[in-house]
Amino acid sequence: MKKTWILFLMTILLFPCSGHSKSVVNEYFLRGQEVRIDSGNVKVWPKYLFGDVLYAWDANYHGGKLTKNEWQKVEDLLVADEHNELGLMVLSQDNNGNLLVLNRFWMGSKLHSLVKIPHADSIAAVKDQSKWEKYDLKQVPANTTQSNNFAVVSDSTILIAGALYDATDHVLWMIDYKNQKGVPLDYWPEDGTPADRDKISRYAYDSFLFENGKGKFLYQNGYGPLAFIFSIDGIHVNIQSTLSPYKFTPGQRASTLLASCANNDRIYLLYRDHSSKGVKFDYDKNKRDLPWAFGNTLEVYDWDGVKQQVIHLDNYGQNIMLSENGKTLYLFSGYSEDIPNGYIYSYDISDLERHPMIDSVEIEKICEANVDKNLKKYGGKKYKGIKEGDKMVDFVLYDYDDQPHHLNEFMGKGKYTVLDFSGIGCGPCQAARPYLEKFYKQYKDKFEMITVSTDQLSEWKKKPVGVVSWHEWNDHQLARDIIREYEIKGIPTFVIIDSEGKVLSKSLSLKNFSEALKKLLLCEDIDKVMGLK
Secondary structure (H helix, E strand, O other), X not given: OHHHHHHHHHHHHHOOOOOOOOOOOEEEEEOOEEOEEOOOOOOOEEEEEEOOEXXXXXXXXXXXXXXXXXXXXXEEEEOOOOOOOOOEEEEEEOOOOEEEXXXXXXXXXXXXXXXXXXXXXXHHHHHOHHHOEEEEOOOOOOEEEOOOOOEEOOOOEEEEEEEEOOOOOOOEXXXXXXXXXXXXXXXXXXOOOOOOHHHHHHHHOOOEEEEOOOOOEEEEEOOOOEEEEEEEEOOEEEEEEEEEOOOOOOOXXXXXXXXXXXXXXXXXXXXXXXXXXXXXXXOOOOOOOOOOOOEEEEEEEOOOOOEEEEEXXXXXXXXXXXXXXXXXXXXXXXXXXXXXXXXXXXXXXXXXXXXXXXXXXXXXXXXXXXXXXHHHHOOOOOOOOOOOOOEOOOOEEEOOOOOEEEOOOOOOOOOEEEEEEEOOOOHHHHHHHHHHHHHHHHHOOOEEEEEEEOOOHHHHHHOOOOOOOOEEEEOOOOOHHHHHHOOOOOOOEEEEEOOOOEEEEEEEOHHHHHHHHHHHHOOOOHHHHHOOO
């Protein structure tokens, strides 16, 4: 009997139980190589890497060949036009080498079309529209599709984050683009909040979806640190492994998990800046508190949900992408909202074992030095970060006739000022306008309202959205500095300023704005005035 127990204990020690976690996960520190950018005067946001063609967006899609050393001459590839042949575009690809372009109308909540482009790793092939396959999607019911990309399920179906407006109890749905149908899936986050469009936006906005070629999918939520692997059975979502859980905190965006990328072998999650040993590399300690967070820590998983490595990069970025062969990882900074000219770094991940294990003190010194270098080199600025109770900061903007105006134009005149941060391509922003019109007409003796456009100037001037009674201004710079100064986390955001220039409230979404007005005006009927009831 004693001998049996000894053998049993030796078996446990020599052959520990297997499961969905590794007892030891190695951490590595990688030094990157800066990628030279030949983008001319185009300030863009890299969105999609197909083969070695990097697509980047600034109302249109531009592209050029990407290598470890260079992003070659950027050309116009997918240009939105007034007929909405291509409008607001979301890109993805299938397993047959086709680029899929999902197009929304610039305004409203309707899809326009899906375009399938063969051999999109060739710039010449993308420009040859005679080879494009086009599928009309105008009959698909009204919806919100706010994710960074989508996953291809079959030769006629794609999976995307968002919801059909007539079924607000889901945040994932499938589009049958050959039959113009939308099918909601049964996944609904149970976080104690009601089923409304705010919740859908919270889970769909800025999210990522990937497929591994074997029927497994990765969903990563852009609002908070939520990522899980799942499969689909009909309309049922079967969650197989949660990589990063998310607990909703009202009024707070938990932006520790920033982005993800994947191929058929590995999943990469980009976190703000921490290590599994509890080390935090604080990007914000010198008052570089950016509304869109930067990170430098990767967690690497296989498609069974087992963590393989933790990788620390010597630079901070906001997005990551993998080369087609999976040997190079690219780290991107922002091109439109953050550091004005942006940057790209490449990292060799083909043989991690030859890279050093991390030294937490040394890596913090290197990362801080690189933050200072990039801010200085790429023109980054330090921003105050306006909060409720602070004094407003003035900026110069322009109306449709190019006449200059100031944000503080109405200070000292006995009225409140509302700054409405909005965009033409933002569905919730445009949906809010008729409600805002009712509010403004009722209370314009007490309030002035300024829409601060976040749009590219050419789009804003070409297509004013409806006729409104208040002021609509554009700073000709995508409102980059204003967004950063006022710490705008998303749009629509409404900032209420009193007559003396004190910021009274900042509200993300129309619903939160109406709540702020109730407290300010002591008026419980504000929802009725605005037509929200």
